[in-house]
Amino acid sequence: MSKAKVGIVVFPxxxxxxxxxxxxxxxxxxxxxxxWHKEGNIEDRNIIILPGxxxxxxxxxxxxxxxxxxxxxxxxxxxxxxxxxxxICNGFQVLCETKLLPGILLRNNNLxxxxxxxxxxxxxxxxxxxxxxNIKEDIEIPIAHGEGNYxxxxxxxxxxxxxxxxxxxxxxxxxGSISDIxxxxxxxxxxxxxxxxxxxxxxxxxxxxxxxxxLKCVAESVM
Amino acid sequence: MYTAKIKVTLRKTIxxxxxxxxxxxxxxxxxxxxxxxxxxKYIQFDIDTNSEKEATVITEEACKKLLxxxxxxxxxxxxxxxxxxx
Numbered sequence: 139m140s141k142a143k144v145g146i147v148v149f150p151x152x153x154x155x156x157x158x159x160x161x162x163x164x165x166x167x168x169x170x171x172x173x174w175h176k177e178g179n180i181e182d183r184n185i186i187i188l189p190g191x192x193x194x195x196x197x198x199x200x201x202x203x204x205x206x207x208x209x210x211x212x213x214x215x216x217x218x219x220x221x222x223x224x225x226i227c228n229g230f231q232v233l234c235e236t237k238l239l240p241g242i243l244l245r246n247n248n249l250x251x252x253x254x255x256x257x258x259x260x261x262x263x264x265x266x267x268x269x270x271x272n273i274k275e276d277i278e279i280p281i282a283h284g285e286g287n288y289x290x291x292x293x294x295x296x297x298x299x300x301x302x303x304x305x306x307x308x309x310x311x312x313x314g315s316i317s318d319i320x321x322x323x324x325x326x327x328x329x330x331x332x333x334x335x336x337x338x339x340x341x342x343x344x345x346x347x348x349x350x351x352x353l354k355c356v357a358e359s360v361m
Numbered sequence: 362m363y364t365a366k367i368k369v370t371l372r373k374t375i376x377x378x379x380x381x382x383x384x385x386x387x388x389x390x391x392x393x394x395x396x397x398x399x400x401x402k403y404i405q406f407d408i409d410t411n412s413e414k415e416a417t418v419i420t421e422e423a424c425k426k427l428l429x430x431x432x433x434x435x436x437x438x439x440x441x442x443x444x445x446x447x
Contacts, residue, residue, distance in 0.1 A: 198402075199430060206427065235430065242432040249378050289375065289433065314376075 142357040144170040145183030147213070147229075149204045154190030154226065154335060161340040161353050162187075168357045175204070179212045184360050185222045186213055188229025190282070190335055200243060200285045201231030210236060222266065222356060223329045227283055230321075230331035239324055239331045240298070241290030243283075247314030251284040255346065257309040258320050258334060262302045265323055266359040267330045270351040276309060277348040279334035286333040288315040288322075298322055306332060362443035363408045363416035369429045369436045370401035404428055407443060416440050 144162045148155050155172060163170040173180060180186055194203040204210065210232070217223045217238050225233040233239040246252060255278050260271040271277065290298070295317060298304055306321035313333075321332030336349025371377050377399050384398035408416045420438050429436040 198428070202427060202430070234432075242430055244375065244433060245378060247376065247378055249382060291432075 140166075140168055140357045140360060142168045142185050142360040143183045144168055144185045144187060144357070145173045145180050146170065146187045146189055147173045147175060147209055148189075149175045149191070149193035149207065151193045151195055152189050152191035152228070154228075154337065157335070157337045158187050158189045158226070161337040161350065162357065165340055165350065166354055166357055173209060175207045175209050178208050180209065180216055185356060186216065186224070188213075188223065188225040188232050189337075190227030190229060193228055193232065196228075196285075199231075199235070201228060201233075201235040204228075204232045205235035214238060217324075217326075217329050220326060220328050222359070224267070224356065225329075225331040226335055226337065227281075227286075227333055230333055231285065233329060233331045238329050239322060240294045241288055241322075243285045243333070244287040244289050244314075245285050246283070246287050246312070251282075252286070252312050253280075253282040254312075255280045255339075256312055256320075256334065258306045259309055261304050261307055264302070265305060265327055265330075267323065267352055267356055268305050269359075270355045278339065278346055279336055279349050280338045280346075281312065281334045282338075283313070283333055286313045286315065288319045288333070290316065301325060305330065306334070363410060363413060364441045364443050365404075365406055365408060365416065365420040365423075365438055366441065367404040367420065367424060367428060367436060367438040368401055369404065369424075369434050370399060372433055372435055375433050413440060413442075 162168045231243045260275045263271050263273045307318040308320050311318045323330050336352045339346040339349035380398040380400045387395045424436040
């Protein structure tokens, strides 16, 4: 039995929180609970999920307002001490706005909201997130975003690549992301941000379970 | 009371697909010499203080902390004594 205690943060406008809850609680049988954003702390949770959605209606910039919410201050402290945090889609945008991850997500270069399953390449399988994949394995994971075009300056990109922080790349770049980046980890290797939704590819009934390995790997990384 | 008027724009090095799309539409309307179209945000608020200096400091901080993200945006602002320009 995993010792993982997953906390899924709920902001006004989060809409993938229940999908993530279902994947951890019902499929992986992990202790999972929701954390309302107004709470000042993450309680006894040792894995934090920032789910997809449109927190605060994407007002100002995607993730900008959530990044300053009460609970995020505790999550930043938690992450800086090595705590595991995963931001999926809107959660990735929040992590960039808090600076827990470098860069930013711009509007897709074709200006369209893209909702489809895409092919990703696992670029690094020596992480607590991707250990159950093979290196260079192709996996199919759904995306659903209008602002998923990852951007950072050249120095940051060189560092990301040099430090093996790029975990996933798009095989057929859908949104204009620099260097085809779909998901990155921080330098401390405890924070992951990705635009694709592994929780939407976690149940047999959905016809695709390529995402469950990621969630399982993280859950089992907590001893 | 002072009023801050803030412009947040995408940095010059960042492509602005929305600006480009609007520019195509302007050109199709016949404005063939329009170029370099950029789209940004305009934000305005009042600051309850009698000090222009304090109003400036607060606005600058707000721009840096929340209203813009330096990875992709620049900001500029002007401070007006309330009512002067409204």
